Amino acid sequence: xxxxxxxxxxxxxxxxxxxxxxxxxxxxxxxxxxxxxxxxxxxxxxxxxxxxxxxxxxxxxxxxxxxxxxxxxxxxxxxxxxxxxxxxxxxxxxxxxxxxxxxxxxxxxxxxxxxxxxxxxxxxxxxxxxxxxxxxxxxxxxxxxxxxxxxxxxxxxxxxxxxxxxxxxxxxxxxxxxxxxxxxxxxxxxxxxxxxxxxxxxxxxxxxxxxxxxxxxxxxxxxxxxxxxxxxxxxxxxxxxxxxxxxxxxxxxxxxxxxxxxxxxxxxxxxxxxxxxxxxxxxxxxxxxxxxxxxxxxxxxxxxxxxxxx
Numbered sequence: 001x002x003x004x005x006x007x008x009x010x011x012x013x014x015x016x017x018x019x020x021x022x023x024x025x026x027x028x029x030x031x032x033x034x035x036x037x038x039x040x041x042x043x044x045x046x047x048x049x050x051x052x053x054x055x056x057x058x059x060x061x062x063x064x065x066x067x068x069x070x071x072x073x074x075x076x077x078x079x080x081x082x083x084x085x086x087x088x089x090x091x092x093x094x095x096x097x098x099x100x101x102x103x104x105x106x107x108x109x110x111x112x113x114x115x116x117x118x119x120x121x122x123x124x125x126x127x128x129x130x131x132x133x134x135x136x137x138x139x140x141x142x143x144x145x146x147x148x149x150x151x152x153x154x155x156x157x158x159x160x161x162x163x164x165x166x167x168x169x170x171x172x173x174x175x176x177x178x179x180x181x182x183x184x185x186x187x188x189x190x191x192x193x194x195x196x197x198x199x200x201x202x203x204x205x206x207x208x209x210x211x212x213x214x215x216x217x218x219x220x221x222x223x224x225x226x227x228x229x230x231x232x233x234x235x236x237x238x239x240x241x242x243x244x245x246x247x248x249x250x251x252x253x254x255x256x257x258x259x260x261x262x263x264x265x266x267x268x269x270x271x272x273x274x275x276x277x278x279x280x281x282x283x284x285x286x287x288x289x290x291x292x293x294x295x296x297x298x299x300x301x302x303x304x305x306x307x308x309x310x
Contacts, residue, residue, distance in 0.1 A: 031249065033222060033267040039304055040265045040288070046298040048073065052092070053293040055106075058281045059098035066291070066298060067093035067106060074104070074115075077283070089113070095137045095279070107137040107146065126161045135182045141189040143207050147182040154184055154194055156207050165209040169196065181232035181247070181277065193242060197229035202242060202259070215259025222253075223261045235280035235288075243288060245278035252278065252290060252301075265301050266290065 050068035057065045058077070066073040070092055075084035095107040102117030105125075110132045113122040125144070128134070133150035143164065146155040152175050156165040169175040175182065176198025183195045190207045201216030216231075217224050225231060231244035241262060242255045250273070252265040265288055271278075272294040279291040288301045 031268040037264040039263040043300040056291040057096040107134040147184045149182040200225040
């Protein structure tokens with residue numbers, strides 16, 4: 001009893017002591033990005049002033065769609081604001097993507113809405129399970145892919161709404177999802193990139209549910225992914241390069257299809273420290289669109305000409 005009392009009396013004094021450098025996590029080295037990686041420049045943003053900014057999608061003809069809470073904002077890049085259209089969704093929107101013919105798909109928690117290019121009332125896709133929560137939607141030729149963080153799998157449907165596959169991951173533990181970030185992006189006619197964030201990697205899967213390859217390693221240097229679960233978001237540029245966004249040490253990077261780092265689009269000092277969930281989209285000429293929920297804006301980046309790079 002005497003020993004216990006002594007420890008209790010000593011505890012406050014011990015707690016006030018500096019734990020020393022061995023117990024201090026210094027993130028400053030992770031915030032620095034060498035200049036030779038920084039080959040992108042930021043353009044004027046699309047300001048939404050909307051809370052809950054969750055998704056950005058850009059079509060090949062310049063149309064865009066922004067999802068924030070229950071608001072769907074559609075417009076065309078370069079057009080005047082008077083031609084934009086805003087509508088209310090039946091529930092909170094989670095993700096969005098365009099098909100080649102201009103059809104817009106907007107994911108809700110358990111289904112998706114399909115908006116035709118001519119503006120007719122939307123139709124609804126299949127309803128998923130009661131525990132589903134869609135976090136990403138992607139389209140390949142003839143197929144719709146849905147990343148479902150609630151069920152920890154990716155659903156693959158054909159355009160008629162018939163289920164083609166349920167992709168649950170390659171290992172016995174499947175996709176590792178410590179936080180509600182789970183993304184998918186097209187990789188050709190019948191394949192898609194799927195993020196396995198708890199394993200800190202990106203995986204290439206077919207519509208038949210076969211994993212063909214993967215890349216990504218945990219680590220503290222710029223070429224790797226750090227934290228518990230990264231990347232949070234991905235998209236694909238016209239040349240096939242994969243763009244990733246990370247939380248914790250907030251940054252946006254470009255990788256070759258084999259995972260090798262090509263460039264850094266945006267460094268940590270360009271974001272608020274608590275920024276999480278940077279949805280990504282690319283247009284037909286390779287400009288990158290980053291939905292920044294803290295700034296309530298879609299930020300726009302383009303790669304500098306080779307002669308202007310560091």
